[in-house]
Amino acid sequence: MPDRHPVLLMPPPADLLDSASLFLDFDGTLVELADRPDGVVVTPVLVDLIRALEEKLDGRLALVSGRPAGDLTALFGDRAPSVVGSHGMEFHWSDGRREQAERPAGLIAALAAMRAFTQANDGAILEDKPLGAAVHYRLNPALEADAMALGERLAAEHGLYLQHGKMMVEVRTGGGDKGSAIRTLMADPRFAAGRPVFLGDDVTDEPGFSAVALLGGAGVLVGDPRPTDARYRLETVSGVLAWLATAAGVHA
Numbered sequence: 001m002p003d004r005h006p007v008l009l010m011p012p013p014a015d016l017l018d019s020a021s022l023f024l025d026f027d028g029t030l031v032e033l034a035d036r037p038d039g040v041v042v043t044p045v046l047v048d049l050i051r052a053l054e055e056k057l058d059g060r061l062a063l064v065s066g067r068p069a070g071d072l073t074a075l076f077g078d079r080a081p082s083v084v085g086s087h088g089m090e091f092h093w094s095d096g097r098r099e100q101a102e103r104p105a106g107l108i109a110a111l112a113a114m115r116a117f118t119q120a121n122d123g124a125i126l127e128d129k130p131l132g133a134a135v136h137y138r139l140n141p142a143l144e145a146d147a148m149a150l151g152e153r154l155a156a157e158h159g160l161y162l163q164h165g166k167m168m169v170e171v172r173t174g175g176g177d178k179g180s181a182i183r184t185l186m187a188d189p190r191f192a193a194g195r196p197v198f199l200g201d202d203v204t205d206e207p208g209f210s211a212v213a214l215l216g217g218a219g220v221l222v223g224d225p226r227p228t229d230a231r232y233r234l235e236t237v238s239g240v241l242a243w244l245a246t247a248a249g250v251h252a
C-alpha cells in the first residue's frame, strides 16, 4: 500500500491522460449527486465527452461504479463505453463481453428486510441491485444510525459484504471492489497498453486509487481534501468535466 497523501493535493497536469487508460467513477465524479438514485442526469454533452475521450484513448476508458452495470449502460445508451458495475462484480465490456458474479442467496431476505424498513420510514429509499440491496437516507439523514444498524445486522445474518456509501448503506456480494476491477481491466491487452488513471470521490474509490498507484498510474480525488491514496485533486464535478474536456480537446 503506498503512503497516503493527507497534504493538499494539486490539480492533475493537463497531459496526465496522454497514453492513459482512464477509469471513471460515476456519481459525484461525472454527475452531481441527486436526492434519489434515479435523479441523476446524463446530458448529451456528457455522452459526447465520454465518447471523445474513448476515441482519443483508443478505447482505453471504462466507467467503474457501485451502480449496476446495466443501469449505467442504459444511461449512456448505444454509445456506452466499457462499464464495471456493482463495485467490481459486473463487467460490461464495450466489445459486448459480459461477466457477472452470482446473485447471493441471502440477498432475497436482506432485500425484504430493507423494503420493510423503507416502507416504515419516510424519506428512506430502497435500491434493488443485481448483486446488492441498499437503503438511501439522503432525504432523511436522521435515519442514518438505524439504517447502519440494519445493514450491519443483515450483512452478518446473510453472509453479505457491508458496503458504506454517501448517505446509503448496502449489503452486497463480496469478493471485489474498485481496486480488483481496475486490476482486471488492466489485465486486458487493450487497457494494459496505457498508464492507469482513476477519478473518484467516495471512500469506495480508495481501493481504485491504491490500485492505479501500484500499477504505476495516478488517482484523482474529487471533492474535499482527506487522507487518500490519490495523487491529485479536483474540487468539483464541473471541474472534472472541464479538465476532461480540455484533455479530450472538446468544449464541456
Ligand SMILES: O=P(O)(O)OC[C@H]1O[C@H](O[C@H]2O[C@H](CO)[C@@H](O)[C@H](O)[C@H]2O)[C@H](O)[C@@H](O)[C@@H]1O
Residues within 6 Å of the ligand: 025, 026, 027, 028, 032, 033, 034, 035, 036, 037, 038, 039, 040, 064, 065, 066, 067, 068, 127, 134, 136, 138, 165, 166, 167, 168, 202, 204
Ligand atoms: O461508484 P459510484 O458511481 O459513485 O456509485 C456509488 C453509488 O451511487 C449511487 O448512490 C449515490 O448517488 C445517488 C444519486 O446521486 C445519491 O442519491 C446517493 O445518496 C448516493 O449514495 C447509487 O444509487 C448506488 O447504487 C451506488 O453504489
